[in-house]
Amino acid sequence: MRFLDNEKIIEFSNFRHACNSNGFDGTKKLSEKDLNTLLEVARLSPSSFGFEPWKFLVIKDKALREKLEPIVWGGVDALKNASDFIIILARKNIDMKPDGEHVRHMMQDVQKLPDEIQKIKSEFCTNFQKNNFRIFGNEKAVFDWACKQCYIALGNVMSAAALLGLDSLAIEGFDQEGVEKLLADEKLIDSTHFGVAVCLALGYRANPPKRAKTRQDFEAVVQFI
Secondary structure, three states, X not given: OOOOOHHHHHHHHHHOOEOOOOOEOOOOOOOXXXXXXXXXXXXXXXXXXXXXXXXXXEOOOHHHHHHHHHHOHHHHHHHHHOOEEEEEEEEOHHXXXXXXXXXXXXXXXXXXXXXXXXXXXXXXXXXXXXXXXXXXXXXXXXXXXXXXXHXXXXXXXXXXXXXXXXXXEEEOOOOHHHXXXXXXXXXXXOOOOEEEEEEEEEEOEOOOOOOOOOOOOHHHHOOOO
């Protein structure tokens, strides 16, 4: 089943741009339906082994946004003017161990796998972490692996936003330690289990892009073998 033709897909890809230099229109807000649709897109995103190593904090509180401004230097305009500001959290090594509580919860309570399949999947995940990606027990490497999966959700939401005629901005310009400390101090995260992967702002552009999208030529980045 085809939902969009090829031309429309390229059209919305050209429409999407990083809404930073021109900023967001602070007078326009996403509808609740649009926001919930985008969050559902995030929730339905794929992840390695289907373990969903993420959580999405939708920062509605104006006072908290103001506290974030000094440590989210790449998103000051977004914190002031974007309709919605989302902090995407990634799970840490303690949760992503093949025998960890979160992994067991996902297999048993969410995926509802039989015990024997859970055992096989856990062993497969152990082999993957130890011998394929060689990240087993490495806290930073496992967190980075979880962050990579969060970026799948990030990309899906940004594409879906463009399909709805909405604007977005992915934000890596922040003091990771500072943001995590603020969220922990506000009792919004347990830093033992979660760290900040990336931020995402959603809203409406204040002005058209100043220039056309610039990218390398198709032939420079695509190689058919």
